[in-house]
Amino acid sequence: MVSAIGFGAQPRARYAVLPHESKGRLFEEAASPTRTPFQRDRDRIIHSSAFRRLQAKTQVFLYHEGDMFRTRLTHTLEVSQIARSIARALSVDEDLAEALALSHDLGHTPFGHAGERALNKVMQPYGGFDHNAQSLRAVTALEQCYAEHDGLNLSWETLEGLVKHNGPLTDRDGKGIGHYEGGLPYAIRVYAEQQDLMLWSYASIEAQAAAIADDIAYNSHDIDDGLRAMLISLDQLRDVPLVCDLLKEVEATYPGLSEERTAHEIVRRLITRMVEDVxxxxxxxxxRLAPQSVEDVRNASETIVHFSSEMTAAVTGIRQFLFHNVYREDHVMRIMRGAEKVLEDLFVYHFNAPDMMPLNWQFDLDGAPRKLVARRVADYVAGMTDRFAIQEHQRLFDVTPDLG
Known part of the structure; x- marks a missing residue:
């Protein structure tokens, strides 16, 4: 029999998460003879319906605006590749880093952050909506394919990293801090009653690698997509920190190179610079910190995997450039305002008529508290693809915003 511990084993540092020391799953399962717990987590995520739906969810540009633009799925795959590269260089578990990268956006709504804003607005009386918390909800409750339990029953380490990849959520007394100072999102608060994910501590190096990989991926590929959409030009990049230096490098090395190849050279070099810096x-x-175990990483007083101060300044400049020239460009904003209305309309309609949702979504809602109905409707709408949300709006309403 093949041993899962030795299967695909790689050298790991003392501070890495060790598969054979996993804290286990909420619902106990027998170990696999061929895969580590984190390899199984990765596989379950890839085979989930939430993962499949990412192929038709917006990253920045809607699915019908062009086949060459990133979707939420292609973004996720790019994050996964970068996360594995960083994890490998730091001698930690690549499979765990990959599982976290693949699952980090499972809770995203249709139409990207515009959809999240819309659902958070209509859900304010009922606990709000947060896509990070919704990712946890997707893998612990909404995926319903197994005979013995709801959710994917992922390992403790994967759930911990999914929730805490950006740092601690609470202090040791359980009070929300930072972004969650006003209180923990519904999905995280509910799950914490079933399993202690040590919300007061930092996550593993693997989770931190996945988090920074997300930043690297979208800061680089949003430049690429912005150029493809002709929202920005190569000349504009001459004023963007770091990117301007890369453009000069490419032009000096390959004079007369086409704009398309120049753009690709800039993006690939940008990814390389950011990864090497991290x-x-x-x-x-x-x-400096010399952690001797993953517990030392969790108990550290700071995030360990991050950019240098110089790269942080450059990335901040890139984000500001993208914010003003891509994310808040007039055409993009017009579409996103329309997308927000689509999701708000769908939520309000189904909230007032939950019996119009598919049968598997309306069970047990007869006479249920309005807060429970609102959360069920939010789950339903959040799980839609861009295409399905538009089609549902066209079916239910006389006029649908033009998202073209």
Whole structure:
């Protein structure tokens, strides 16, 4: 029999998460003879319906605006590749980093952050809506394919990293901090009653690698998509920190190169610079803090995997450029305002008529508290693809916003 512990094994540092020391799953299962717990988590995520729906959910540009633009799925795959590269360089578990990268956006709504804004607005009286918390809800409750339990029954380490990849959510007394100072999102609060994910501590190096990989992926590929959409030009990049230096490098090395190839060279070099910066900075932090176990990482007083101060400044400049020239461009904003209305309309309609949802979504709602109805409707709408949301709006309403 093949041992899962030795199957695909790689050298790991003392501070890495060790598969054979996993804290287990909420519902106990027998170990696999061929896969580690985190390999099984990765596979379950890839086979989930929430993962499949990412192919028709917006990253920045809607699915029908062009086949060459990133979708939420292609973004996720790029994050996964970068996360594995960072995890490998830091000698931690690549499979766990990959599982976290693949699952980090499962809770996203149709139409990207515009959809999230819409659902958070209509859900304010009922606890709000947060896509990070919805990712946890997707893998612990909404996926309903197994005979013995709801959710994917992922390992403790994967759930921990999914919830805490951006840092602690509470202090040791359970009070929300930072972004969650006003209180924990519904999905996280409910799940914390079933399983303690140590919300007061930092997540593993693997989770931190997945989090920074997300930043690297979208900051680079949003430049690429912005150029494809002709919202920005190569000349505008001459004023963007770091990107301007890369453009000069490409032009000096390949004079007369086409704009399309120039753009690709800039993006690939940008990814490389950011990844190398993260690895070098993180290695310095690991030498300074000298964690001897993953518990030392969790109990550290800071995030270990991050950009250098110089790269942080450059990334901030890139984000500001993208914000003003891509995310808040007039055409994009017109479409996103229309998308918000589509989701608000769908929520209000089904909230007032929950019996119009598919049968598997309306069970037990007869006479249920309005807060429960609202959460069920939010789950239903959040799980839609862009295409299905538009089609449902066209079916239910006389006029649907033009999202073209």
């Amino acid at each position: 690895i070098n900075t993180s290695m310095d932090n690991l030498k």
